[in-house]
Amino acid sequence: MDYIRLNNTDLRVSPVCLGTSQFGTGISAELALWQLDAFAERGGNFLDTALVYGDWGKGEKAISEKLLGRWLKDSGKREKMVIMTKGGHPLLETMSITRCTPKDVMEDIESSLSNLGLDCIDLYLLHRDNTSLPVDVLLDTLEEAKMRGRISHYGFSNWTYDRIREAESYSVKAGIGGFICNQIRWSLAEPNTENISDKSMMPMSNEIMKWHKKTGTNVTAYNSTAGGWFTKLEKSMEIRDSSKKLYSNDINDKIFLRIKEAAKDLNLSTLDISLAYIRSQSFPSIPITSFTKKEQLEEALVSCETILPPDLVKELSTLKGLV
Secondary structure, eight states: OOOEEOTTSSOEEOSSEEEOTTBTTTBOHHHHHHHHHHHHHTTOOEEEOOTTTTTTSSSOTTHHHHHHHHHHHHHOOGGGOEEEEEEOOOOGGGTTSOOOSHHHHHHHHHHHHHHHTOSSEEEEEESSOOTTSOHHHHHHHHHHHHHTTSEEEEEEESOOHHHHHHHHHHHHHHTOOOOOEEEEEOOSSOOOGGGOSOTTSOBOOHHHHHHHHHHOOEEEEESTTGGGHHHHHHTTOOOOHHHHHHHOSHHHHHHHHHHHHHHHHHTOOHHHHHHHHHHTSSSOEEEEEOOSSHHHHHHHHHHHTOOOOHHHHHHHHHHHTOO
16 A cells, blocks of 8 residues: 655555544444454554544444544554544534634543543644634644644644635744644535535635645545545436535536546546545545445545546546636
């Protein structure tokens, strides 16, 4: 497996990241632990979770982190894994009330460390922003956690372009490394942004894409297959109305026609091209995916080691309006 060194870090990660958002809720504990074993067996070493994952269920809180922590302890594979988790997310019952404050973030870091059974988190992301605070307050909080050895590197998720630039400016001024990763909603399928139910979930935009190309800042992409949109079209599978509402548009019709041609020419599947598109950028870019079958895991690992021809990547990006 070709591992990817994340820019401005000492971290080397697999070309696909295992997403654990449904561990303990949509995915049973037994299946979750099997997935982790299968992923590690194939050389996967990049794991994504969050303090809030699983809190929508009826069981215990932070179940995703706790299951992952149990596996890390029982498997003895901590030193081989790169753990990415997130905090500063609002309580699900009060989404309008921010928890991205210095106090909440520090408390969330300690909770995640306890849940995961870690002394230090490899990559810690702010799950949301708090635009009522100056960006330096949040960066200083993360720098303090880093200096205390509680986190090794830090990043953000679901931030606007303007706030990203503010954070970049402050990092230069303060002489700190700053954010090294952006976890963003991004797939080959272009969403109908007006139909994204949670407006705090930030999709990739042209200006953010240009920023990544300029700075080389690492990306981890969630919703990286758009729920299998193109695969379902290819196989004439039933598609839920909620997915149609999100991804049925002229742009995706054009992308689908193009990737069907490319799949035939390159002897790839539409899933191969969808995941390889994320992987084939000029900056380190890792799709986050999840699985229910070992065959899906095998296919995703192969897909993410595929590098698409640069002209095809450019053409697909242009169709999406990312130039």
